Amino acid sequence: MFQSNNVIMHNYLCRKWFLLLLFVVYRKLDPVEGLKCYCDTTGPSCQNETCETDGFCFASTTLKDGVEKYEYRCWEQESVFPPGDWPIWCQKGDVFCCSTDLCNRSDEPDTTPTAAAWQVVPWIIGLMVLGICAAISFWWAKRSRKMLKRGLGSRPLFPAEDSLCEPRHPILGTATIRDMIELTTSGSGSGLPLLVQRSIARQIQLVDIIGKGRFGEVWRGRWRGENVAVKIFSSREECSWFREAEIYQTVMLRHENILGFIAADNKDNGTWTQLWLITDYHENGSLFDFLTARTIDSATLVKMALSVATGLAHLHMDIVGTKGKPAIAHRDLKSKNILVKSNLTCVIGDLGLAVRHNVSSDSVDVPSTNRVGTKRYMAPEVLDETMDTRQFDPYKRSDVYSFGLVVWEMARRCGALPDEYQPPYHDCVPPDPALEDMRRVVCLERRRPSVPNRWHSDPILSSISKVMKECWYQNPAARLTALRIKKTLANIGAGDLGKM
Incomplete structure (x- = not known):
């Protein structure tokens, strides 16, 4: 590019x-105003057989009834065609043009067009x-x-399998999505060029639906043999679609524990406009789906928790520089918004509610959407509306509280006798709790998810339970930071797992 x-x-x-060169030539060819020419007519424009013009002198020869007839006139600049150039009629054999005083006076005019050397050379x-x-x-x-x-390697730029009707872009070729991201973003994670995004979106075939939510649907799609996830927003969720695409294209956001963004596009299906958000596809689905269907061992628990903490720490971190990354808070962290990769590490997705910190003005860039976070995962200060929304740090602390609940969900499915999957506060509130239900349990009664006795006898689960408890303190300032959680979990993995 x-x-x-x-x-x-x-x-x-x-x-x-x-x-510029043509302009100079034109200025050289432009005749001086007040050129005197010989004329053979009567009238105010021809006195004493002389007329004046800002154009050219000309003489013409016509044959009438076998007799040659000569005419001598002034040719005004406004009548010259093409403007500013040698008149097209002067290129005919029966018309003679010139640009010096009385140059057209002759008993038998020479009708061969002439041009001085200085006129031809330019x-x-x-x-x-x-x-x-x-x-x-x-x-x-x-x-x-x-x-x-x-x-791109030795690949052809325009592969034969592409339809002639498909949008073309030289950078596509037969390159994989990973090739294009590395080539065009240089690892910055600021997103593919918009033309490439649109080209990819128009070539995707939807295969099957893999999820539904309040925003719309998630499909598995295929692009040149690669699986991609296509999140299709309903038209009333345009603000959420635009915000999520905007956040995903933040400079330096791309990270192995943040869901990989590929493209965003709006597509008209004939009935309504679909808003597409295309990301990496992970066949294991969300962490919620994974934990519902499978149990995990201690090593996988630490690996999963560490990967989520690493992704959250990257979101929360600001990278200073001319092309730096602002600090970002998720605001809707939960097991359904975390995806499980094939190597059983996790990536954080669904950034539609994310907020960014503007360091220069120390302000928070809050999305203009009616959506709110998931009530079950809301921190106490969010539920009782005591959080200072003008400052950025409270948003990060709210994320840490939600992270503690996610770790609790993972820990329940770990061990020799794992518990059945249940969401946080399953024993305290209805399946679809109202704000009042959550406010009563979390803020007034100050309850937290219960920790089974069996965890205390397991060194990994015991260490993990200490971390999660430090994440869901009632006082936001007392909670761990995402970076501290990441380091603690890394030590647990290196220490306790190494002894096993």
Whole structure:
């Protein structure tokens, strides 16, 4: 892309210089006002057989009834065609044009058009300059294609299997999505170019539906043999779609524990407009689905919890620099918004409610959407509305509280005698709790999910339970930071697991 931009700029400069050269030639050919010509008519414009013009003198020869007839006139500049150039009629054999005083006076005018050497040379030079510019542009374009081809390997730029009706983009070729992300973003995670995003979106085939939510549906799609996840928002959720796509394209956001963003596009299916968000596909589904169907061992528990904490720490961290990353808080962290990769580590997804910290103004960029977080995972200060929404740190502490509940869900499914999967506070509130239910249990009664006795006899579960309890303190300031959680879980993995 960078190379093609250089070609465009180079062509633009060539055209600019050529137009400047044409302007200079035009100024040289532009006759001086007040040119005197011989005329053979009567009237105010021809007195004493002389007329004045800002254009040309001309003489013409016509044959009428076998007799040659001569005419001598002034030719005004406004009547000249093409404007500013040698008149097209002067190129005919029966018309003579000239641009010096009384140059058209002759008993038998020479009707052969003449041009001085200085009038021809600039045009020859102009054509040479244009030819050189065209040759350089062709060489530069060829060189750019070779460099791009080296970046993508030895793949053809336009594969034969593509339909002629499909949108084309040179960078697509037969490259994988991972190739394109690495080539165009240089690992910055700021998102693919919009044209590439649209090209990918228009070539995806939806295969089967894999989930539904309040925003819309999630489908498994196929793009050139690769599985992708397509989140289709309903039209009333446009703000959520736009916000999530905007957050995913934050510079330096791309991380192995953040769901990989591929593209966003709006597609008209003939009845309504679909809003697509295309991400990496993970066949294990959400952490909620995974824990509902499967149990885990101690090593997997630590690996999963550590990967979620690592992703959360990356979100919460601000990277200072000219192209730095702002700190981001998730605001809706739960097991349904965490996906399980094939290696059983996790990635955090669904950033539609995320907020960003603006360091320069110390303000919080809050999305303009009516959606709120999931009540079951809301921190006490969110439930009782005592959180200072003008500051950014309270949002991070709220995320940490939600993370503690997610770890509790994972820990229940671990061990020799794992418990049946249950969501947090399953024994305290209805399946779809209201705000009042959660406020009563979490804020007034200050209850937290119960810790089974069997955890105390297991060194891993015992260590994990200490971490989760430090995540859900009633006082937000007393909770661990995501970075501290990450380091603690890494020590648990290196220490307690190493002894087993």
